[in-house]
Amino acid sequence: MKIVKMKRENLSSFLEAISREAELWAPVKKGVDTHAFQVVKDFSEIDLNYTRTILPPRKILVPSRFNMFQATKTEYTPDFSHVSNKIIFGIHPCDISGLLTMDKFYSYAIEDPYYLESRKKAMILGHSCWPDEHCLCKSTNTHIVEEGYDLFFTDLKDFYLVWIGSTQGDDLIRLVPDLFEGEIADQDIQRFMQWREDRDKAYSSEINFVAMADLMELRYNDPVWAKLGEACLACGSCTNVCPTCNCYNVEDRPVLGAEHSNISRCWDACTLENYSGVAGGENFREKRADRLKLWYTHKLQAYISKYGKPACVGCGRCIATCPVDINIKTVSDSLDGANPDAFWNRLSQEVTK
Amino acid sequence: MNGTQKATKSDNPFLPEPARIVRTYPLTEDVNFFQIRIADMEKALGFSYQTGQFAMMTVLGAGEAPFSISSTPSRPGLLEFCIRKAGTVTNALFNLKENDLVGLRGPYGTGFPVDKMQGKDIIIVMGGLGAAPLRSVLLYCLDNRDQFGRVILLHGAKRPAEMLFLEEQLELKGRDDLECHLTVDSDDTGQWTEGTGVVTTLFPKLEGIDPENTxxxxxxxxxxYKFVLQEFLKLDIPKDQILMTLERRMKCGVGKCGHCAIDYIYTCLDGPVFSYWDVIHMRELI
Incomplete structure (x- = not known):
């Protein structure tokens, strides 16, 4: 894989050039310490000094609601209006891993054109990051990615090292070749190696990720699940923010004043109460504990059998988001015995505060 | 992007095919029978499926839902469904009349392994709406009667008025190549001449079962399920020859929407037909 160098001050010229090619999405500051991917016209809005966006970038490819068909009784016309040429700039390694997981999922057995068409037209321009206390990507081995991007920018203060991951990525560089340098000096290499070493040391949080598949099995009937179920609010936030959650519902709504219906797809969450409910009243997972168990089994164990590795990419969003502290860290710590009451402790502390 | 995805917009697994209700009539108070034919005649004849598979049916403006196919692939062209009025889609479906259009796509899921079942004795145990998928395999066995050994049907319902395909099965009782036992939990008509009691009370009627061959x-x-499976096990039928079809919520039929997930499988892709062996290995199955 070719690596080139770009001076920091060249970034906006580069973005200027590529934004003429496709819709540019990038992280933008939304609150005190919250960020979101959005379409950027004014590059000064871009804030690359972020840890994680509220929602993962899959929202760009499969929006929370989009139309699948415009349908009349005699004709179902597929609607791909959510698909367009996009450049997603500033994605971190964990989220790139999330997209790679989604790629496998949506291609498995029967291919889903609503995701894959969208994915084909999106260019991924990754960006390096620095961990906070919730980042677990070193445990999940997704802190560095070697595939899944067209370009990847590693921020080394006054310059970037830029990995070219695809011919399309190379084409972007060729739009403005003068902004890049092919020669990388020894001191630049040393700076990069130092950065890697420092970043590896900056991780303060870890989970026993490798053991999780077995622990899910061994502790299937552990009382911890009932306790988690008791605390869970069944709000669906953990699934909404997870980069590898894909569940959806389908809604068929007649369009007022028209002859057709819009058949649309919208995000769903397996932690919501009626997720496994069928017509007639039967609900196969009425208990919150059962639904949480499904979520964690699916992420940490079930994915392995079909896709070769678990689905957690260590982004820390469930940790930052769950209002009652049920997340990959506390569940892992509870299951592996490191801290059997991990989630419960913090919850009771916060309630008594 | 990287990767080698092949899906294209023209190859859309979610695209329903307009289909016409040829005939519909009530089987019981809340269950109707539907004969449906895909409007495009070539596609109607080309719709090849296995017993035990299901299809997704759209009632425009109401939504889409999965339904077991009750007809047998040995009689192509016309698809039959046995549907209970239970939710949004089925309520809208019950308001449709003959010749009205619905959307149809499929078939989906695993079917019964009729090739492996060849030459074997077949015991079919149905209760309530379980008649919907099992009627398919029953008719298949009867249409290919020389390919199977004994064919035994055990059918239970709450009351005579709730027994699906009652007339059809009373007629089948006249055949000497089918052992057909019907039962109701309680007879509120005073005219019921078949068995009384839950479906497992029919098992003692079975004589000379050769389990390895069944x-x-x-x-x-x-x-x-629990009670019938116990009866099968008591008969010493091998675990991989005990088969069941399961219901779960399904919104897509192709393993993408997630709703029918059990452990590492999706009911719509890896089921709905499972063996007792699967039940042992997947806790949430039954």
Whole structure:
């Protein structure tokens, strides 16, 4: 894989050039310490000094609601209006891993054109990051990615090292070749190696990720699940923010004043109460504990059998988001015995505060 | 992007095919029978499926839902469904008349392994709406009668008025190549001449079962599986020859929407037909 160098001050010229090619999405500051991917016209809005966006970038490819068909009784016309040429700039390694997981999922057995068409037209321009206390990507081995991007920018203060991951990525560089340098000096290499070493040391949080598949099995009937179920609010936030959650519902709504219906797809969450409910009243997972168990089994164990590795990419969003502290860290710590009451402790502390 | 995805917009697995209700009539108070034909005649004849598979049906403006196919692939062209009025889609479906259009796509899921079942004795145990998928395999066995050994049907319902395909099965009782036993939990008509009691009370009627040479099939309300499976095991039928078809919520039929997930499988891709062996290995199955 070719690596080139770009001076920091060249970034906006580069973005200027590529934004003429496709819709540019990038992280933008939304609150005190919250960020979101959005379409950027004014590059000064871009804030690359972020840890994680509220929602993962899959929202760009499969929006929370989009139309699948415009349908009349005699004709179902597929609607791909959510698909367009996009450049997603500033994605971190964990989220790139999330997209790679989604790629496998949506291609498995029967291919889903609503995701894959969208994915084909999106260019991924990754960006390096620095961990906070919730980042677990070193445990999940997704802190560095070697595939899944067209370009990847590693921020080394006054310059970037830029990995070219695809011919399309190379084409972007060729739009403005003068902004890049092919020669990388020894001191630049040393700076990069130092950065890697420092970043590896900056991780303060870890989970026993490798053991999780077995622990899910061994502790299937552990009382911890009932306790988690008791605390869970069944709000669906953990699934909404997870980069590898894909569940959806389908809604068929007649369009007022028209002859057709819009058949649309919208995000769903397996932690919501009626997720496994069928017509007639039967609900196969009425208990919150059962639904949480499904979520964690699916992420940490079930994915392995079909896709070769678990689905957690260590982004820390469930940790930052769950209002009652049920997340990959506390569940892992509870299951592996490191801290059997991990989630419960913090919850009771916060309630008594 | 990287990767080698092949899906294209023209190859859309979610695209329903307009289909016409040829005939519909009530089977019981809340269950109707539907004969449906895909409007495009070539596609109607080309719709090849296996017994035990299901299709997704759209009632425009109401939504899409999965339904077991009740007809047999040995009689192509016309698809039959046995549907209870239970939710949004089925309520809208019950308002449709003959010749009205619905959307149809499929078939989906695993079917009964009729090739492996060849030459074997077949015990089919149905209860309630379990008759919907099992009627398909029953008719298949009868249409290919020389390919199977004994064919035994055990059918239970709450009341005579709730027994699906009652007339059809009373007629089948006249055949000497089918052992057909019907039962109701309670007879509120005073005119019921078949058995009384839950479906498992029919098992003592079975004589001379050669377990190694027998497939046991079951479908019914969730409560029924445990008891019928025990009966099959008591008969010493091998675990991989005990088959069942299961219901779960399905919104896509192709393993993408997630709703029918159990452990590492999706009911729509890896089921709905499972063996007792699967039940042992997947805790949430029944």
């Amino acid at each position: 497939f046991g099939l079951v479908c019914g309300p969730p409560i029924m």
